[in-house]
Amino acid sequence: MSLLAIGINHNSASVELREKVAFGPEKLPQALKQLGDNPYVNGSVIISTCNRTEIYCDVKALGKSKVIDWLAQFHQISPEALKPSLYVHEEQAAIRHLMRVSCGLDSLVLGEPQILGQVKQAYSDSRQHQSVDTAMDKLFQKVFSVAKRVRTETDIGGNAVSVAYAACTLAKHIFESLRESTVLLVGAGETIELVAKHLASNGCSDMIVANRTYERAEPLAEQFGAQIIGLPEIPNHLARADIVISSTASPLPIIGKGMVETALKARRHQPMLLVDIAVPRDIESQVAELDDAYLYSVDDLQSIVENNMEQRKVEAIQAEAIVSEESATFMSWLRSLQAVDSIRDYRKAANDIREDLLSKSLQSLAAGTDPEKVLLELSNKLTNKLIHAPTRALQSAAEQGEPAKLATLRQSLGLEDS
CATH class of the missing domain: 3.40.50.720 (NAD(P)-binding Rossmann-like Domain)
Structure with missing residues (x-):
């Protein structure tokens, strides 16, 4: 799972190019369906306004190049003509960019509130076409709460700038x-x-x-x-x-x-x-x-x-700090999810070893073997099997001259630094 943001806006592309890359209401359903059918894309949301077109995706490996190629092909534009105007953000940078967009920090008029409604509509359209997976759903819900926090804690939208x-x-x-x-x-x-x-x-x-x-x-x-x-x-x-x-x-x-x-x-x-x-x-x-x-x-x-625009710029400093904090928090949560499968697999492997040795020990006890001997053998075999993989990893890190990896392994095993 990898978060990706690809797009063009008023800063990166001309009006002519933005018009060519826009997803009108008549094109959006087809675009979302094609992204949904793409084997490299798990979920996607398309934001398309007069000032920007952006695709937010949860992609697999190689997904970035596949989505860029798809965007050019969908709008019948050569990749060479499109790529110089594209910006690409990945992982926390993608999260931060979406939060900045939704808070009006990336708008032509700093702090304008209309973009949040447009982002919400884009998310709703994607949900309607079943192109939002769990990661994208969590991301956008978080983004909406961050935008609300920025509006509550700052006055970035409180001054007339038209x-x-x-x-x-x-x-x-x-x-x-x-x-x-x-x-x-x-x-x-x-x-x-x-x-x-x-x-x-x-x-x-x-x-x-x-x-x-x-x-x-x-x-x-x-x-x-x-x-x-x-x-x-x-x-x-x-x-x-x-x-x-x-x-x-x-x-x-x-x-x-x-x-x-x-x-x-x-x-x-x-x-x-x-x-x-x-x-x-x-x-x-x-x-x-x-x-x-x-x-x-x-x-x-x-x-x-x-004068009001200058005041908005002052408020934007606090808003940017909120966005940086919240994007880091969300990225940490996402990374923690990546450990779930590893933790589950590690627990299962340890439990399988325990059940196998326990079954053999119970058989030995049923056969009349001395209980003390059975317990000693169980404890020795259980210890050896559980430490086998970590021991090999420690030896490999030492032999390959990888002190950083060795230190990480020691820390994960609860060993004090020597």
Whole structure:
């Protein structure tokens, strides 16, 4: 039994190669079946995301080269084109790598939590296709507990490291609860969609989406139960908004100082948070001059993101220490399993010797042989047979000039160092 991790990721391979080596939902069942039928593979789990494709296996001797060859053949890529981008980890290094991946320590965005869900899904898919053996099952269960420990004992995932997340974090700091807040989202692109997801996860349910076209905004509005308005309608709805988050491709500002000033009067000067993620700006910079208007630009958010990323790097030091400790512990447990068969075989051999000699001694006693003579012969023969193999091993180590092996044998036999 040997643990193996083979893969490529955003650090080792181009997007083009990662796309070629990816296992989509339609390919995964066939891939797991082929690995399961491979005589060199006892169990396997395949993790395939936009940033990485990794195969974790419990393999027999020569399994490493067989799995690499299979990976190239499955995706119809020449081994020469694939191997320079591959990384290979074995035994404790494989355990440690999987733990780092699951904890977000090997991610494009340090500490991101989504990868753990992807690892859990990969494990579930492999179990469903009956490709997880005992060793792989124990490994992944341990990995999940380590990821939980890292999240509990460190704050590696606790700081906003995306502009969208930073915008929502800022809103949470200014408004006690987003459940009671009305949010105006200007634009309907990917960034605004991500902002909406973060807002919804924090309990915000009152959203307005302002966009140039209704058609582009409809999927977003339906997903979050938001109201849709056109960009020209913003002045009519701005006073309702406690929070305004804007990200469009407009070449000119959409929200001006006068528009916000009018809205604040209608709000009786209740505070308004405005977050401008767009470049060029969607909100005139002069809005910051107004009382009760709190304007943050993309540069302000980027500064928050950079500070938080530095904090994550500090937390990552503790996370790495946890991973190193836990991977060593698990590897020690795995090694202990390798001794089980040897211990069982050694006990059986000793017991077979005992039963054989005991049977002969009982026969001698039944034949009327002097009991003292029978016991003396039994003890001598039992001792000689039990020490025969260790004695030969000691003599061989001494004759071959292997002091380290000789010392190990002496220690295993409970002999004091001379």
